[in-house]
Amino acid sequence: xxxxxxxxxxxxxxxxxxxxxxxxxxxxxxxxxxxxxxxxxxxxxxxxxxxxxxxxxxxxxxxxxxxxxxxxxxxxxxxxxxxxxxxxxxxxxxxxxxxxxxxxxxxxxxxxxxxxxxxxxxxxxxxxxxxxxxxxxxxxxxxxxxxxxxxxxxxxxxxxxxxxxxxxxxxxxxxxxxxxxxxxxxxxxxxxxxxxxxxxxxxxxxxxxxxxxxxxxxxxxxxxxxxxxxxxxxxxxxxxxxxxxxxxxxxxxxxxxxxxxxxxxxxxxxxxxxxxxxxxxxxxxxxxxxxxxxxxxxxxxxxxxxxxxxxxxxxxxxxxxxxxxxxxxxxxxxxxxxxxxxxxxxxxxxxxxxxxxxxxxxxxxxxxxxxxxxxxxxxxxxxxxxxxxxxxxxxxxxxxxxxxxxxxxxxxxxxxxxxxxx
Numbered sequence: 001x002x003x004x005x006x007x008x009x010x011x012x013x014x015x016x017x018x019x020x021x022x023x024x025x026x027x028x029x030x031x032x033x034x035x036x037x038x039x040x041x042x043x044x045x046x047x048x049x050x051x052x053x054x055x056x057x058x059x060x061x062x063x064x065x066x067x068x069x070x071x072x073x074x075x076x077x078x079x080x081x082x083x084x085x086x087x088x089x090x091x092x093x094x095x096x097x098x099x100x101x102x103x104x105x106x107x108x109x110x111x112x113x114x115x116x117x118x119x120x121x122x123x124x125x126x127x128x129x130x131x132x133x134x135x136x137x138x139x140x141x142x143x144x145x146x147x148x149x150x151x152x153x154x155x156x157x158x159x160x161x162x163x164x165x166x167x168x169x170x171x172x173x174x175x176x177x178x179x180x181x182x183x184x185x186x187x188x189x190x191x192x193x194x195x196x197x198x199x200x201x202x203x204x205x206x207x208x209x210x211x212x213x214x215x216x217x218x219x220x221x222x223x224x225x226x227x228x229x230x231x232x233x234x235x236x237x238x239x240x241x242x243x244x245x246x247x248x249x250x251x252x253x254x255x256x257x258x259x260x261x262x263x264x265x266x267x268x269x270x271x272x273x274x275x276x277x278x279x280x281x282x283x284x285x286x287x288x289x290x291x292x293x294x295x296x297x298x299x300x301x302x303x304x305x306x307x308x309x310x311x312x313x314x315x316x317x318x319x320x321x322x323x324x325x326x327x328x329x330x331x332x333x334x335x336x337x338x339x340x341x342x343x344x345x346x347x348x349x350x351x352x353x354x355x356x357x358x359x360x361x362x363x364x365x366x367x368x369x370x371x372x373x374x375x376x377x378x379x380x381x382x383x384x385x386x387x388x389x390x391x392x393x394x395x396x397x398x399x400x401x402x403x404x405x406x407x408x409x410x411x412x413x414x415x416x417x418x419x420x421x422x
Contacts (some may be wrong), residue, residue, distance in 0.1 A: 024051075028051065028054050028055055028058060029058060031055055032055050032056075032058035032059040032062055032064060033058075033059075033062050033064065034064075035064075037055075037059055037064050038069050065110065066110060067110055067111055067113075067114040070110055070114065070115065070118070110135055111135065112135050112136050112137065112140050115135055115136065116136060116140050116143060116144060119144055119147075119149055120143065120144055120147040120149055121149070122149045123148060123149060124152055125149050125150055125152065125153050126152065126153065126154050126155065127153070127154065127155035127156075127157075128149075128150065128153060128155070128156055128157070129155075129157040130157060130158055130161065131157045131158065131159040131160065131185065132159060132160045133158075133160075133161060134160070134161070134162060134163070136161070136163065137163045138163050138164070138165050138167070138168060140163075141161070141163065141164055141165070141168035141171075142167065142168050142171050145168055145171040145172040145175055146171055146175060150172065150175070150176060151175060151176055151177050152176075152177060153176055153181065154181060154182045154183070155181070155182060155183040156172075156181055156183070156184050156185070157183070157184075157185040157211075158184075158185060158186050158189060159185045159186065159187040159188055159189070159211065159213075160187070160188045160189070161186070161189050162188075162189070162190055162191070163191070164186065164189045164191060164192060165191045165192070165196070166191070166192060166193055166195040166196030166199075167196075168196070169186075169192065169196030169197070169199055169200055170195070170196060170199045172200065173199040173200050173202070173203040174199075174203075176203060178203070179204065179205055179206050180200070180203040180204030180205070180206070180207070181200065181203075181204040181207055182204075182206065182207060182208045182209070183207070183208060183209040183210075184200060184204070184207065184209070184210055184211065185209075185211035186211065186212065186215065187211045187212060187213035187214060187215065187237065188213060188214045188215070189215060190214075190215075190216075190217075191217075192215055192217065192218070193217045193218065194217075194218055194219055194221040194222045197212070197215075197218060197222040197225070198221065198222060198225045201222070201225045201226055201229065202225065204229075205229035206229070206232045207226075207229070207230075207232065207233060208232050208233060208234045208235070208257075209233075209234060209235040209236070210226065210233070210235070210236050210237070211236075211237040212236070212237060212238050212241060213237045213238070213239045213240055213241075213262065214239070214240040214241070215241060216240070216241060216242050218241055218242070218243065219242070219243065219244075220243060220244040220246070220247035223238075223243055223244075223247040223248060223250075223251050224247055224250070226251060227247070227250050227251045227254050227255075230251060230254050230255040230258075231254075231255075231256065231257065232257055233255045233257060233258055234257050234258060234259055234260065235258070235259065235260035235261075235262075235284070236251075236255070236258065236260070236261060236262070237262035237286075238262065238263055238266070239262045239263055239264035239265055239266060239286065239288075240264065240265045240266065241266060242267075242268070243266070243268055244268060245268045245269065245270040245272055245273050246272070248263070248268070248273050248276075249272045249273050249275075249276045252273070252276035252277070252279070252280060253276060253279065255280075258280050258281075258282065259280075259281060259282055259283050259284065260282070260283065260284035260285075261277070261280070261282055261284070261285055261286070262284075262286040263286065263287060263290070264286045264287060264288035264289050264290065264315065264317075265288060265289035265290070265318075266290065267292065269287075269290055269292070269293045270293075271294050271297050274293060274294065274297045274298050274301050275297065275301060277301045277302075277305070278300070278301035278302075278304040278305055280305070280307075281305075281307045282305060282307060282311065283307060283309075283310075283311055283312045283313070284311065284312065284313045284314075285311055285313070285314050285315070286314075286315040287314075287315060287316060287319060288315045288316065288317040288318050288319070288341070289317070289318040289319070290319055291318070291319055291320060291321055295321050295322065295323070295326060298326065299325060299326050299329050302326070302329045302330060302333065303329050303333065305333070309334070309335065309336050310330070310333045310334025310335060310336060310337060311330065311334045311336075311337055312334070312336055312337060312338045312339070313337075313338060313339040313340075314330060314334075314337070314339070314340055314341065315341040316340075316341060316342050316345055317341045317342065317343040317344060317345075317366065318343065318344045318345075319344075319345055320344060320345060320346045320347055321347060322342070322345045322347060322348060323347050323348065324348055324349055324351040324352045324355070327342075327348060327351075327352040327355050327356065328351075328352075328355045330355075331355035331356055331358050331359050332355065332358060334359065335358075335359070335360075335361070336361050337359040337361060337362055338361055338362060338363045338364065338387075339362075339363060339364040339365075340356065340359070340362060340364070340365055340366070341364075341366040342365075342366055342367055342370060343366045343367070343368035343369055343370070343392065344368065344369040344370075345369075345370055346369060346370065346371055346372070347372075348370055348372065348373070349372045349373070350372070350373060350374055350377035353373060353377045353378060353380070353381040354377070354380075354381070356381055356385075357380070357381045357384040357385065358384075359385070360384065360385065360386065360387065361387055362385050362387060362388055363387050363388060363389050363390065364388075364389065364390040364391075365385070365388060365390070365391050365392070366392040367391075367392060367393055368392050368393065368394045369394070
């Protein structure tokens with residue numbers, strides 16, 4: 001990359017009001033967009049695994065991967081060696097417990113005609129990630145789930161697969177080997193109902209993670225089925241669903257291993273669900289958009305949380321009833337807090353920033369639309385957060401005009417200062 005390309009990339013980022021990218025991210029973006037990316041694949045072996053994955057993900061999103069070259073981007077990850085390599089030659093030499101990650105494929109650049117036979121020819125898949133892949137239709141999913149490729153599957157990610165149906169999930173449940181899946185992500189799969197979810201849950205008694213975000217056709221029946229076999233459940237996402245509080249409370253009482261709970265934008269939240277939170281050993285909690293919950297009860301629940309080390313991640317975004325005392329409880333009871341999202345918590349003041357300064361492990365802080373905060377209080381807080389790397393400040397009326405002052409003072413430790421979209 002020459003000096004002009006670097007300069008243009010940085011400037012376009014600033015003009016777009018996007019987060020300021022590091023040099024590493026700029027290089028990744030240029031490689032992913034390059035028309036010569038195929039020629040660069042042999043050199044990927046010298047890069048760290050996370051960099052390879054990021055390049056491939058961006059290349060997918062930018063359309064650099066198509067029917068002619070997709071076979072060169074198939075990732076093979078041996079679970080024993082924990083190393084990621086690019087399989088340039090064939091798909092028949094994958095070993096047991098391989099992982100294929102093809103996130104974000106669109107019908108624009110890769111067709112089902114090429115992708116489906118490729119996937120069906122694989123064996124011993126441990127993980128398949130097709131999140132945001134709208135290439136495969138209902139019959140394609142059924143064909144894939146009937147093949148031997150997914151008999152040993154443990155991690156399956158199909159978020160935003162709008163053609164995924166109950167019939168396809170029933171096919172999967174009847175073909176995978178016991179004890180079924182450990183992780184399933186079918187968030188935003190708009191055709192899925194209780195029928196498909198229950199079929200999978202009956203076949204997967206040891207499921208550890210279930211993502212059901214925005215699946216509004218689901219009812220208490222799915223949660224009741226999950227409650228029967230939730231002894232290993234560690235994470236559940238039921239945000240934007242139309243469930244019943246009694247079923248959720250029952251699940252929380254039985255899921256003894258649960259440590260991550262996402263119940264954002266749920267109108268069914270009641271005092272009983274909030275009280276159940278206090279009985280869990282949670283480290284990750286997402287209550288974004290939950291403006292109708294009894295926040296006094298929430299404060300009590302957070303204070304009574306059974307985890308002696310508190311939370312590592314909390315989302316209160318869009319909760320305009322969150323006030324300083326709630327932030328005090330979180331900050332003083334979560335010494336290991338690493339991410340705190342408070343965008344549009346318009347009721348918090350500089351007092352909250354004083355409490356946040358006690359969270360010295362904090363790495364991500366989102367304060368977008370927190371209009372009552374002042375620049376002086378923010379600067380005093382930032383001095384006390386040595387591990388902070390990402391800071392969101394968009395539309396903080398008393399701060400945003402002095403954003404570049406903050407950057408000049410703290411740019412050595414904060415690598416990402418940007419805006420957020422609610």
